[in-house]
Amino acid sequence: MHLDHLVTSKQLTRTDIETVLDRAAEIDADPSSVADRYTDTVLGLLFFEPSTRTKMSFDTAMKRLGGDIVDMGSVESSSVKKGETLADTVRVIEGYADALVLRHPQQGSAQMASEFVDVPLVNAGDGAGHHPTQTLLDLYTIRENASLEDLTIGVMGDLKYGRTVHSLAHALTNFDADQHFISPESLQLPREVVYDLHQEQEGAQIREHDSLEEILPELDVLYVTRIQRERFPDENEYQKVAGEYQIGPDHLEAASDDLTIMHPLPRVDEIAPSIDETDHAAYFEQAHNGVPVRMALLDLLLSGDGGDDDE
Amino acid sequence: MHLDHLVTSKQLTRTDIETVLDRAAEIDADPSSVADRYTDTVLGLLFFEPSTRTKMSFDTAMKRLGGDIVDMGSVESSSVKKGETLADTVRVIEGYADALVLRHPQQGSAQMASEFVDVPLVNAGDGAGHHPTQTLLDLYTIRENASLEDLTIGVMGDLKYGRTVHSLAHALTNFDADQHFISPESLQLPREVVYDLHQEQEGAQIREHDSLEEILPELDVLYVTRIQRERFPDENEYQKVAGEYQIGPDHLEAASDDLTIMHPLPRVDEIAPSIDETDHAAYFEQAHNGVPVRMALLDLLLSGDGGDDDE
Amino acid sequence: MHLDHLVTSKQLTRTDIETVLDRAAEIDADPSSVADRYTDTVLGLLFFEPSTRTKMSFDTAMKRLGGDIVDMGSVESSSVKKGETLADTVRVIEGYADALVLRHPQQGSAQMASEFVDVPLVNAGDGAGHHPTQTLLDLYTIRENASLEDLTIGVMGDLKYGRTVHSLAHALTNFDADQHFISPESLQLPREVVYDLHQEQEGAQIREHDSLEEILPELDVLYVTRIQRERFPDENEYQKVAGEYQIGPDHLEAASDDLTIMHPLPRVDEIAPSIDETDHAAYFEQAHNGVPVRMALLDLLLSGDGGDDDE
Known part of the structure; x- marks a missing residue:
């Protein structure tokens, strides 16, 4: 894998993805093998x-690799308030750190920032844009609990605004997964996303549903997302819709014994707490997987020849 | 000592307490003996x-043990704002850390949280509930400056709302200390605390006073707490009461030469600055003792078989 | 060099300054030589x-020396809100840390605080007072890009309120630099600063200008500072003044090929982005130099016998 920066999961080929997941699995199996690998490395965290x-999760990942972090802190206390451009901010902070993690509300900001720095930069979310490490940890969790081969996945909830969902769906076309999208009509996938998925997939199914029942028995993985109250002008309408796209113990009777339930968290009422203790629940493990996956990614970025890094 | 979590000092037997204090004394005497003991350990700080x-103090303690911390940051920037339950938050963060420290405004929250996690959890204050490491460092400071045997202690100030004071008083019944409580009537110990103390102590005195003068000469330790302005509807009333429960150089003439003065800090006017330079003053040392005591506690929790920890 | 604390650059002799800069150059040339030097050291950051x-920059410096930091966090979350004095706060926190870095809005606070603590304390800015590590990194950047011997420097922008500028100007009198101050009349150096500079310098020039043009060709270094909008009651007046004290590609034609352009950052419009890619631009390097210079200073303070440190 040759990567200078990670801005979007679209940069990643199937082979790249598998390289990261394989490395994460190695690290997960034997964390001590890398515990002192980056003792002199400092990761800069820029969360706007x-x-x-x-x-x-990034903080922990760097520390589990033996390294340390420096944190820009909140925007309120930063030079951004004095009118500094993002390009200037990242160029200052790259002088402190060996790699940067950037979260910024503006779509495209990570791509732009990456063009100004010589150290590896990882996009940790750029508004409505990308959040590639979330996609990688989702893929890792699917692979650990089910399989990326011959996968049938259902994705339920708010599919319209969910950056996480769009990125995962795109990434899964690399593996020809059958993908089922379950949502109220008002929160369906944007038409252009559906169009792209149909273009990208080869031979696999991309289908939309307005109810979980009809498809649940076929699923290997059910990926639930939160329906946000603020999307609905009317509280009653929200309650009605949200109630239909929750999953409780009753649903499990119709599901495969091997069904894996995922959720990017935080959840509110989408998954009943009684499911937490079942073997279906993979959402806490999914959150925990952020650490080995980010360790793997940082390791690959830091150990590789990071582009035109002049340090 | 076998402890999975530390939620309240009431969990601790006299032997447990002495185990922690002895370990703290060892660490205090030779910090370098543990400076590289937990190089691969990450402590999660959850301060709500x-x-x-x-x-x-916890942050320093973990670093002085060679380890590192990850900090949840302020609630404003956390998933709690999105409606996540405490049970979910701690279950996510235990995936990042080898132990957790929790402060939360709600009484009982630490106990509840400890039931959801497999890694050791330390209560760093749960509202009006408990704050056991404060009690441990208070006991350590008493032992270092006076003695826990045959102790006569005076506790002065706001005894009604002071969680710190109640916990210390309960813990001291393990050592049959004579305890004198000095406060204005409106800020006396709650009746149920007095009742409990009388039940718990064996042969030692539990007495209340409205003035320091009558009891000062007998004291080995005087523990002063802050009287908070906001407890009083009337500023004049506050000034009058606060003024009577301050300690200045004049008082010291009536005190034992060996009197140790403690305060959980921050202080406002309760102790005159001129006392700082006298041998009586132990309040800065008391604050500093938070480090070896918390190092000792973390060491005991992390080195023990931490219950049903499945990692 | 014998220093217990660094409160102001006025404490530093020319030899002291050269000791710090030489050490910074050594560290810059071979950071790995000190990467594990202070593995058991904790630096306390108190930013009020x-x-x-x-x-x-301090955080990174300590970590690049192998050590760690504890951060007081924001004032909003600290005991200061409960009425604690600065003297109490620093005396508590010195129990956690091996050295302290203090930023405080009140002039004189660093001097006062240093009198209460036994561990080394570095002033990271005390209101309108001093910020000596900024001066040291400025001097280091000048030495690396030009020379401190026979230097001709121009300082442009807001010279009235600029603590950075005053400190640097005083420090440069140690090296008999020719100093040219370029500003609108309303933002000239305070008369007492000019008077002091004339007293301190020996044989070198101290001159003021209202335009860059007349002096630019002679300069080895041009140090640009930001003109703050809030200094002007009238937006038009600000725009007019700010526009005259910006530097763009046109100016470079009249400048020496070797001109070094510095800026303490953040900048707004004072320096055109097209200058960033030229060899003149030293402002990002200047920001980065904060790390080796602060590493050098911490190394000198921590390795020396830090006064009456009783630890």
Whole structure:
């Protein structure tokens, strides 16, 4: 794998993805093998909007590799408030760090920033744009709990606004997965995403449903996402829709014994707590997988010849 | 000592307490003996309300043991704002860390959280509930400056709302200390705390006073707490009461030469700055003792078989 | 060099300055020589007002020396809100850390704080007072790009309120630099600063200008600072003044090929982005130099006998 920066999962070929997942599996199996690998390495965290989970996960990943982090802190306390451009900010901070992780509310910001720095930069979410490490940890979780070969996956909830869902769907076309999208009509996948998926997939199914029942028994994986209250002008309408796209113990009777349930978290009511203790529940494991997957990615970026890095 | 989690100092027997204090004394005497002991360990800090001192002290303790921390950051930037339950938050973060420290405004939250995680969890304050490591460092400071045997202690100030004071008082019944409580009537110990203390102590005195003068000469330790302005509807009333429960150089004439003065800090006017340079003052040392005591506790929790930890 | 604390660059003799810069150059040339030097050292960061850049730079410096940091966090979450004095805060936190870095809005605070602690304390800015590590990194950048001997420097922009500029100007009198100050009349150097500079310098020129053109060809270094909008009651007046004290590609024709352009950053419009790629631009390097210079300073403070440090 030759990567200078990771801006979008679309950069990644199937082979690239498998390289990251294989490395993550090695690290997961024997974390001590890399625990002192990057003792002199400092990772710069630039989070221009809050994200506890992603930030803690990168932070932990770097520390589990023996390295350390420097954190820009919140935008309120930063030079951004004084009118500094993102290009200037990243060029200053690359002088402190051996690699950068950037989250920024503006779509395209990670691509732009990556053009100004010589150290590896990882996009940790750029608004409505991309969040490739989320996709990688989702793929890793699917591979560990089911298989990326001959996969039948259902994705349920808010499919219209879900960056996570779009990225995962695109990535899964590399593996010819059968993909089923379950949502209320108002939260369906955007038409252009459906069109792209049909273009990208070869021989696999891309289908949309308005109810889980008809497709649940066929699924290897059910990926649930949160339906956000603020998408609905009317509270009653929200309650009605949200209630239909929740999963509880009753549903499991119709599901395969091997069904894996995933969720990018945080959840609110989409998955009943009683499911947590069943073998179906993979969402906490999914969150935990952020660490080995990000360790693997950082390892591959830091150990490779990181492009025209002049340090 | 066998402990999976530390939720309240009431869990601790006298032997448990002495185990922690002995370990702290060993570490204090030779910090380098443990400086590289936990190089691959990551401690998760979950502070749902601000607490500079306690947080920095745990942070330092883990780093002085060779380890590192990951910090959830403030609640404003966390998934809690999206409606995530505490049970979900701790289950996600235990995937990043080898142990957790939790501060949360809700009483009982630490106990509840500890039931959801397999890694050791330390309660760093749960609202009006418990804050056991504060009690341990108080006991350590008493032992280092006076003695836990045959102790006569005075506790002065706001005894009604002071979680710190209640926990320390309960813990001292293990050592049959004579305890004197000095406060204005409106800030006396709650009746049920007094009742419990009388039940728990064996042969030692539990007495209440409205003035320091009558009891000061007998004290080995005077533990002063802050009287909070916001407890009083009337500013004049506050000034009058607060003024009576301050300690200045004049008081020291009536005190034992060996009197140890403690305070959980921050102080406002309760102790005159001129006392800082006297041998009586133990409050900065007390704050500093948070580090070896928390190092000792983390060491005991991390080195033990931490319950049903499945990692 | 014998230093317990660094409060102001006025403490530093020419020899002291050269000691720091020489050490920084050694570290810059071979960072690995010190990468494990302070593995058991913890640096306390006390930032009572925000400063991303300075804070990250100290944080990185300590980590590049193998050590770690504990951060007090923002004032909003600290004991300061409960009325604690700065003297108490620093005395508590020195119990956690082996050295302290303090930024505080009040002039004189660093000097005061240093009198209460036994561990080395570095002033990272005290309001309108001092910020000596900024001066040291400026001097280092000048030495690396031009020379401190026979230097002709121009300083342009807001010279009235610029703490950075005043400190650098004083420090440069140690090296008998010719100093040219270019600003609108309303933002000239304070008269007492000019008076002091004349007193301190020996044989070198101290001159003021209202336009860059007349002096640009003679300069080895042009140090540009930001003119802050909020200094001007009238937006038009600001636009007019700010526009005259910007530097763009046109100016470079009149400048020496060897001209070094510096800026403490963040910049807004003072330097055109097209200059970034030229050999003149030293401002990102200047920001990066904060790390080796602060590493050098911390190394000198921590390795020396830090005064009456009782640890």
